[in-house]
Amino acid sequence: MAPQEGTAVFDRHTAVTIAEFDGGSGEKKFRKIFEEAQQTRNGPCPVRDVIARISDKWSLLTILLLGGYGTLRFNEIRHRIGDISQRMLTVTLRHLEEDGLVSRRIYAEVPPRVEYDLTPLGRSLMEQVSLLTEWATLNGTSILDARRSSRRKGR
Amino acid sequence: MAPQEGTAVFDRHTAVTIAEFDGGSGEKKFRKIFEEAQQTRNGPCPVRDVIARISDKWSLLTILLLGGYGTLRFNEIRHRIGDISQRMLTVTLRHLEEDGLVSRRIYAEVPPRVEYDLTPLGRSLMEQVSLLTEWATLNGTSILDARRSSRRKGR
């Protein structure tokens, strides 16, 4: 069980940690995932790209909203989210539409009516995101506690 | 099956979409998830908070890396990610540590040695994130294709 890939010599405690980790369920898989997420340096990579696109203040929330309520009009989305500006909702929806995650249907009426919905692709993403969200509701207080106690101890 | 909550009258196509969606697996659950993600307006909410914290360029990638390789030293992380600046790695790791997702062990040696690892909380998050990443590797090309064809069509 010699160290590889330039990792330093382990002390006893670390060795145990690594051993436990290696004994667990498929660390190779996670390594592969990370490596795939790394291809950006040599060319475009979907993982980093997806991360970049959903890493903003409103995308995930919008996807969750459309996932939960189905077809919605512009101002329905706006008011359900509540504290999103008109500009940012427009920008967010355009991005999601460009990526094929949200569909946009315009009805030639006066006053205009525009309906948004998740595409099948968007719905499949929403299912993953909802799992992440469930994790957050379960473990969010742990994070907030850790954050508070870390701040109380200074820095 | 009357419309509720202020939604407009549906045309036939939309009605079908909604019906299919309602007939599916538990849209109420997603509604609940979204509503929980909404509590921020009335007070702090874990979901929006977690979203805000991982919504940056490097957090998810760092979590994936530590998940895949276990204990790593500062420069090991740095070089495996490759294109992260020293400053951003420090900032990212401090945030993750504050939130109790990453542990930091300092060894009183010269030259200094600092080892990072996921905490159990961080590991459980990593498992969710890795699912999201698997989705991205599977569907990333669909997104890139959609984006490209949307850009080709102008705007």
Added chain:
DNA sequence: CAGTATCCGATCCGATACTG
């Protein structure tokens, strides 16, 4: 109703220089 257009402050993030 569903946007656009413009402005501007906040923050993110990289580059660089320095340090225990």
Added chain:
DNA sequence: CAGTATCGGATCGGATACTG
């Protein structure tokens, strides 16, 4: 080795005013 400190450009995102 593993940081900290400082600067400046880029981008994000809110407020406001206007429009088909």
